[in-house]
Amino acid sequence: MEPSLESSSPLLLQSLWDRIRAQEDFLCSPLFPVLFSLTLYLSCCLPYLCLDTLSSRVDLVHHYKIQPQSRVTWVMAWSCLATSLHTHSVFIFPLSILHWYWRPVVLPAQAPGALHVAWYVLVCLLLFDLQYFVWHVLHHKVPWLYRTFHKVHHRYTATFALTTEHSGVWETLSLGLFAAVNPDLLGCHPLTKMLFFTLNTPTKNDCLNGTTELKKWTECMSEDPTVKATMYPNETYKAFNKGYFEWKSSFYCCL
Template sequence: MLSMSQFDSKHLGSSSCIRAHKMWNKSMVLKFLRTKSSSDVLLQPTWDHIRLHHHSTVSSPFFPVLIAFCSYLSFSLPFAIIDLLGEKLPFFYRYKIQKERQPTVGLMATCLCQVVYKYVVFVIPAVVVNSFVMPSSPLHTRAPSVLELATGVLGCLLLFDFQYYLWHLVHHKNRYLYRSVHSYHHSYTAPFSWTTQHLSVVEMMTVGFWIQTNPLLLACHPLTGWTCIIIGTWMSVEGHVGYEMPWALNNIIPLGLYGGTPAHDMHHQKPHSNFAPFFSHWDKICGTAISVDRDTRLVQKGNF
């Protein structure tokens, strides 16, 4: 038989253990809630679905190329239709920068076929070789937080913007490099959506290398890298469509930080200016920026 004091001592000890256990559980829950970032609410279910149900697809070394090419087609096609209909769509036509230059079906088909040819003959074999040299890493189990994804995408875009600015500037300053590598992209004075990837083999492979390696350099999550490809492709297509829509990024991003369609359209008209693909700070810092006169559009003689 236990004495009253022994019973009370044992009972109190048991109660203390129970209370401690409950407090431990509560602290673990609070700790879990504190560490449960926005990715668990917004991105983790999406990432789990992608990772568990489409693992073989997203693990393929061809997946980033597939994203880039499908994004290029998806974003370019609506503007191609708008171009072909022209004045029949007055709502859009009024925003066209160079109204006197309208691409034809033949011109578009030639441009697109040349892009597809380079993907098949050069890009895909390069991916095959790269898959042996640098095999794909296992997929993360954790999704990035929304903040991680946003900062990663912005970081990749800013890095690419700097890389391409220097590359672009050098190729315009050096006559040999311009003629042998970059002049191919300037076949059209008035760009249209399909000209976004109308690049020489060297330029296409260089851009593809940066797109593939920049997320690795910045230690980005694969989901961040894929998102960057989609957003970067949209920004590139928008810069070549030849339409300055009210909802274009240069009209949304404040303080003139983004060049957009007007800046790049001006670059195709006056090639020794506006070298940055997206943002405007490098052109302003280096003195290569030319502002676009919205009332008077520069038109030069040349192919289309």
């Protein structure tokens, strides 16, 4: 049962909210959502990019790479960054202007209660995770969706942080829509929305940059018939498959 959210005192967050509201003109401008999104995304990617740079020099870092045999080049990194910058400037910024014109942001004077924030941030994270899971499965299982929209996300077989948003316009905007609409549907306070976006961005990035289980998942995706049929000609795929899995045959399975 949902906790008594309104009874949680807003005083804990009021000081923080007052400082944020002091920048109200900027927060309500159409430029803020674009800069906020890009700043969060690049800040989350930077530590992983540093680790990729160190991995060729530090054995301890190299040992924990998902793909020890792969090498991330600056050309690959710049290509992903350019795609993200282009999408934000050409598509997201104009949409932000339209939203600013039709539904201007209003910042209430009172901060939400701490329990209110914690509850709705958790709900938004779980809801977005469910939506992303269903969306992703559909784009891998429906050949037309994969070929038309999702294929660009798998352009680089080497896993690195900037590939998390290396995707087509449809993919970026649809996932952005999920993230933006959920807090509105739940009637979240603007501070709750900001904290949700702040936590959601590193969560998305981290899911593509860790753990042994991710290795198994990545290999399963590479074995997906739709992926093989739309990404690789037969001979190319055989060469990729051999080079990719020879380093760790114990992971060559699908759970």
